Amino acid sequence: MRAALMTAVIVGVLALLFVLVGAFYWLAAFLGVVSASLFGPGSEFIGMAVANMVTLVLVLVMVVASLLTVAERKWSSMMQDRIGPNRARLAIIPGLKNRSLGGIPHFLADGIKMLTKEDFIPAQASRFLYSLAPMMAFGPVFILFAIVPIAPEIPASAIPGIAGIAASFGTTATFPVSLTVAPNLDIGLLYAFAMAGLAVYGAALAGWASNNKLALLGGIRAASQMISYEIALGLSLVGCMMAYGSLQLEEMTEAQTGNLFGGLLPAWGIFLQPLGFLLFFAAAFAETKRAPFDAPEGESEVIGYFVEYSGMRFGMFMISEFVEIVVLSGLVTAVFLGGYHLPVPPAWGLEASIASTFGVFGLALFQGLTFLIKTAILIWLQLLIRWSMIRIRYDQIQTLGWKILLPLALANIVVTGVLILVDPSLNALGVLGIIVLALLIGITVLYRAPAKPASIRFAGQPAATPVATGHGH
Amino acid sequence: MAHDPKHEPREFHVEEDKGLTWFERLYVPAIIRGLAVTARHFFGNLFGDRDTNPDVVYRKGTLGNAVSTVQYPEEKIPYPVGYRGLHRLVPREDGKPRCVACYMCATVCPAQCIYIEAGEYSDDPIEKYPTRFVIDELRCVVCGLCVEACPKDAIRMDTFTHTPPEYSREGFIYPVERLLKGPAVAYPSDPWVKRESSAQPHQHVPFHGLAEHSTEPVPPKPKHPVGTVHPTQPRFQESDFQKPVALPRQK
DSSP states (O other), X not given: OHHHHHHHHHHHHHHHHHHHHHHXXXXXXXXXXXXXXXXXXXXXXXXXXXXXXXXXXXXXXXXXXXXXXXXXXXXXHHHTXXXXXXXXXXXXXXXXXXXXXXXXXXXXXXXXXXXXXXXXXXXXXXXXXXXXXXXXXXXXXXXXXXXXOOSOOEEGGGSTTHHHHXXXXXXXXXXXXXXXXSTTOTTHHHHHHHHHHHHHHHHHHHHHHTTOHHHHHHHHHHHHHHHHHHHHHHHHXXXXXXXXXXXXXXXHHHHTTSEETTTTEXXXXXXXXXXXXXXXXXXXXXXXXXXXXXXXGOTTSSOOXXXXXXXXXXXXXXXXXXXXXXXXXXXXXXXXXOTTSOSSOGGGOHXXXXXXXXXXXXXXXXXXXXXXXXXXXXXXXXXXXXXXXXXXXXXXXXXXXXXXXXXXXXXXXXXXXXXXXXXXXXXXXXXXXXXXXXXXXXXXXXXXXXXXXXXXXXXXXXXXXXXXXXXXX | OOOOTTSOOEEEOOOOOOOOOHHHHHOHHHHHHHHHHHHHHHHHHHHSOOOOXXXXXXXXXXXXXXXXXXXXXXXXXXXXXXXXXXXXXXXXXXSSBSOOOOOHHHHXXXXXXXXXXXXXXXXXXXXXEEEEEEEETTTOOOOOHXXXXXXXXXXXXXXXXXXXXXXXXXXXXXXXXXXXXXXXXXXXXXXXXXXXXXTSOOOOOOOTTOTTTOOSOOOOOOOOOTXXXXXXXXOOOGGGGSOOTTOOOOO
């Protein structure tokens, strides 16, 4: 019963996303046509950027992030054998009086609560910085999303209806349309690192401006944690940059359409760079300041850099955390999981057959859906990690960043460089990657720890070999 | 140091800290195993049906759903026999309370939450009855001493419900009208049963067939399983005790 319902819900959500991708494409192409007719040919990018900003950032990311506030609680309840939030009701809509709707109305209740709560500013706080900090946390994560390619670039004429509209506007539908706010940004990943580094200002400023010792501790923790992970974050992707020969996310995605071992596997980043994937995921996880790296907001130690914040200012910190999750998942998908390409090796010809059956636009819809599914799985994985691992102690976080991730990232760069030099077809790199993955999975599945001898002696049990004797009291 | 015969040397075992094994130092496989455990719970609870049976403590749903939460207002775990719930006054067969206004419960009550005013029946020179019998359920500590003290089995706490919520403190003051619930109860020893007329004291004439006065062997009581409600136990809802809409305020 519930299994059937859940399957139906999942299929329904996927169908909705499929339609949404099409709508996003259509709106981008339409606004492109409009701006071309207003500002002359060649200016289609203005309209497309506006459309993508609205659809991708405001609709997709913002809605997903708000839903994640509920999903986090609901998913965590499922991971912990609880029922989770189900008491908010949309009672004003007839027929929904006694429907919990999976707890989804809770995010509306949350929003109303955040917006109507008192917006408190401590008397001794630095008012300007105090107000600036949530925005500094909020802005960069959205800007970061600008370079994530959600769906491939297709000619506008492939989108149904656009050619006719373009003709009626007196322009031509020859421009390419892509679901990226800032498509084909050459500095790509460097931009991502720069913007990810900006996010620390929010936490540090909030900690400083609150004039609260605990907030300051949280802010300092956030700042030093970010610094210790920034380098590993950058270095862990250098291997991918070398393998793909580009910094641009679209090109990196396209570079993953190769075949490994004659079509046995797609040339995804995770197969070429499994170590780089682990390092980047760990470092990016630390950047999002979430468990197990949530020392900056460790509720049980220092309440966190936002301890003095309330109302929507606190809500901005919270939402930006969830947006960071979405953006991080998108980045990892684009760089390591083949981006928007279907999860089969191109040698199998699945994408080509879809393109010949449904046309370029149909393939783009499937690819956009694939990207969203991969992103959703990564988001879920982050929540899984959050609820499986305890918070790492503060010095252990620093140790992990400086002493483990950084040397491993450097070693990864050297080995990757040598293997690319030896074999430019990336097959040697792929072999190493598969060996590493197989070792990891093999050890995980097969290794059984030897049983430890019981260290507690019970009555009737022979005494363990004494290693020390004394006159005890 | 001289050996003290009173204190034999005690052996104690010190285990050397061998540090982490190579598997533990790898760290990532252990994390993946932990993630697998969490994911198993997630998918079991996502796709499996929840076991909503409140009668068992160890609830196991289908497909590995392990949620054991009881959604309280909708699902209720049955209380054990002897559970002390909301009070009720036991009626006799003519609908009046069995209470004879002896003040035993009000006297024994440690919270002093029972207030009684006694009255006399105009046609009965012996029996008293409570003109007012008021329990302040907010003061009640649910100790059950009133039930123990009552000589007439007139007050019971066998309703198996809680005090329903109210919007005012006055709502928790229960007069007779709200307390008098359940089926009538009669005993052979009840004076109003023994007398033909409630106006006259009764000559002791045994009722035929009543166990107290019969010479026939008493049949054994039918047993019912432990943990279930007795078949003769009246069942109540909280709504049975909610304040009536137009109840006159007592001064």
